[in-house]
Amino acid sequence: xxxxxxxxxxxxxxxxxxxxxxxxxxxxxxxxxxxxxxxxxxxxxxxxxxxxxxxxxxxxxxxxxxxxxxxxxxxxxxxxxxxxxxxxxxxxxxxxxxxxxxxxxxxxxxxxxxxxxxxxxxxxxxxxxxxxxxxxxxxxxxxxxxxxxxxxxxxxxxxxxxxxxxxxxxxxxxxxxxxxxxxxxxxxxxxxxxxxxxxxxxxxxxxxxxxxxxxxxxxxxxxxxxxxxxxxxxxxxxxxxx
Numbered sequence: 274x275x276x277x278x279x280x281x282x283x284x285x286x287x288x289x290x291x292x293x294x295x296x297x298x299x300x301x302x303x304x305x306x307x308x309x310x311x312x313x314x315x316x317x318x319x320x321x322x323x324x325x326x327x328x329x330x331x332x333x334x335x336x337x338x339x340x341x342x343x344x345x346x347x348x349x350x351x352x353x354x355x356x357x358x359x360x361x362x363x364x365x366x367x368x369x370x371x372x373x374x375x376x377x378x379x380x381x382x383x384x385x386x387x388x389x390x391x392x393x394x395x396x397x398x399x400x401x402x403x404x405x406x407x408x409x410x411x412x413x414x415x416x417x418x419x420x421x422x423x424x425x426x427x428x429x430x431x432x433x434x435x436x437x438x439x440x441x442x443x444x445x446x447x448x449x450x451x452x453x454x455x456x457x458x459x460x461x462x463x464x465x466x467x468x469x470x471x472x473x474x475x476x477x478x479x480x481x482x483x484x485x486x487x488x489x490x491x492x493x494x495x496x497x498x499x500x501x502x503x504x505x506x507x508x509x510x511x512x513x514x515x
Contacts, residue, residue, distance in 0.1 A: 289339060372418060
């Protein structure tokens with residue numbers, strides 16, 4: 274299976290613009306053979322917790338019409354996508370800091386709400402209560418979001434649950450040590466393929482430079498998107514071939 278790790282600089286607070294960009298990347302990655310496209314944390318709004326907390330118009334429903342271009346893009350190239358944003362569960366609730374997994378048919382495969390909120394996120398979002406899992410083409414995937422990855426028990430549970438691929442949607446600023454001390458360690462310690470979607474640009478988290486990509490089960494980098502907008506492809510063996 275080919276998995277794409279995608280990155281761009283979201284326009285703060287502009288859901289429609291960010292959806293257009295993400296949909297274009299899904300179509301481009303799918304045309305290059307990707308079966309799954311992984312995006313960064315809060316890619317739908319930009320990493321702007323203060324703005325999200327102050328503006329309910331930035332809160333989305335799982336079936337929000339503003340996400341239609343993403344569903345159409347998935348259907349057009351028969352690829353799944355992991356997109357992250359402030360997603361509501363019910364009226365009056367805080368949104369989750371949520372990854373939605375849209376399937377190749379545009380339908381919802383899974384929802385994962387970030388378990389470990391960090392800093393100001395705790396004032397804006399509702400904490401998740403369950404691990405994220407889904408299956409595609411016979412492979413089992415785990416979901417995690419940024420600060421989650423500092424907690425090795427998430428990856429440990431994923432491996433114990435039969436997952437072979439661990440997907441991390443993140444916002445990592447320049448100088449963050451996760452590229453050396455977190456993602457490759459999770460891969461090596463638990464025998465997982467780790468795929469990272471990291472953001473570009475300046476946000477409430479600081480300046481981020483991408484470097485989305487993947488690590489193999491030995492902890493070695495197998496894909497690196499560098500610091501420009503776009504995506505990089507990683508080949509993930511089928512479970513029976515791994």
